[in-house]
Amino acid sequence: QEECTEAGFDLELGIHVKNLISFVTGQSRFKTVGRLTIEQLQKGWDECKDGMRFAINFLKSNVRIDSPALLSSPFLMISLGYAGHQLGYKLSPQHAADLRYWLLVANTKGRYSRGSSETLLDQDLNRLRNDNGIEAIIETLRLQFGKLEIEPGELEGRNARSAYFKTMFLAFSQDGAKDWVSNLAISLSHKGKQHHLQFHHIFPRAILKGHFRPVVINDIANLSFIGGKTNRSISSKSPHIYFSQIIDKQGEKPFISQCIPTATELLTVEAYTQFLAERRNLIAERLNNFLEDSRKIN
DNA sequence: AACTCAACTGCCGGTAATCT
């Protein structure tokens, strides 16, 4: 647990125990633990530690996820490590690309985030254990969600804690999104109050209050990623005021990189609903491109 | 006064254990 924390993945002890049981028994529930021998547990412990190390390294280096805050569930790390283990940590370029794709889609759609998460984890472990391959766990995603592409409608009513929002961060970040004033690339690990990442309401809450319900105000289509200082300097200014000031200095790029439409007719409170719909379309398109690219061998 | 964020609380949707 300490080793993982040092690597930036501070996980609850329960996850490590679940990881151990998964490696020993091929499933994640604790009901049979009493029948395991000390030898089985010791061997499993060594194996599951390697699995966790693989998961962390894969996330950091292959997926560019450097924090569990960007994961919709820590269970993903168990599956990821187990997949590596089952392949003997010998992955072809295709394996690696498929595994990255699986991880990102499972994370974005919330594979383990809708109740009965252990049942779903067991499904994946079982398929991996039977050497059905990464193809098989991609297939379970298709069974669970239908199509793996993202429709704009799925994004509606989601807030900052949604898994889609985490993937938005990854996609925008990969496409070079930067703070609108400092031009510092967005990152979860910036130090200091000035640069520490905040979730900025493009239409500030203050000007929407009374006109729209909180769920509409806090929709991820109204949220963007900028540093704390820039966010505070914008405060409750209406977008039709502050957008032009930023565009004068930085051009349209800061907005394009975060899928934010800049047409002036969309920037009034009256057009807010339309603004959300427009941005949702742009975000869905960007996420789909991001996920598709993740499956390409590079 | 405006913002974010963390903590708290109750709910959801399944399985597994327990009760009748």
Add this chain to the structure above:
DNA sequence: AGATTACCGGCAGTTGAGTT
């Protein structure tokens, strides 16, 4: 055997703290 209950991770709304 069938019904009920406990459990669990994650989600979402609320509230108060902290910052500028």
